[in-house]
Amino acid sequence: MSHVAEIQLEIRTNQLDCLEKAAKHLGVELVREQQTFKHYGGRQSPCAHAIRIPGNAKAFEIGVILSGTGNTYSLQWDQWAGAYGMVDKVGANGDKLKQEYAVQVAMKHARAQGYSVSRQLKQDGSVVLKAVRA
């Protein structure tokens, strides 16, 4: 069944750069100020920014939607038919995007405090960041 659903991830508006880096890491692109996102049957719904697959016009998009408070974004998309490629990129329920976003946020804030950060992928799919400072 096709429907637009929310990815369970709250993004602070001042962390949009982390979402952008996470998207790039997964081979998708955050298009700032794209004000609609595409889903089932060519429908378009409003958003503040959108995530798309570059060079794939058929893939559904993810809408980055500003919350009522204006401090956070939520993500909405339609996973029907694998969103024509988007699910492969960002994972079922957006899990890969949620993981990479958390990685980018943690790296940004550790570096801002003067830490050197190394990154390691574990066999279970977890990402381990080691932040070290003298």
Add this chain to the structure above:
Amino acid sequence: MKTITITVNPTGETTIKTGGFSGSACKDATAAIEKALGAKVSDTPTAEMNNANPIQATNRS
């Protein structure tokens, strides 16, 4: 040497451990990261907190 180990599982759930800090300095060090990640779910200081041992904090985004 101060270390912060951040583990992000495949669904984005995050665990933070610190080492090499004195007293509650480890909390200060991780506060910015935790805040940026979103609402904190649990934060469990260890008995050795005054002896530069790890605390754990878990974020579910």
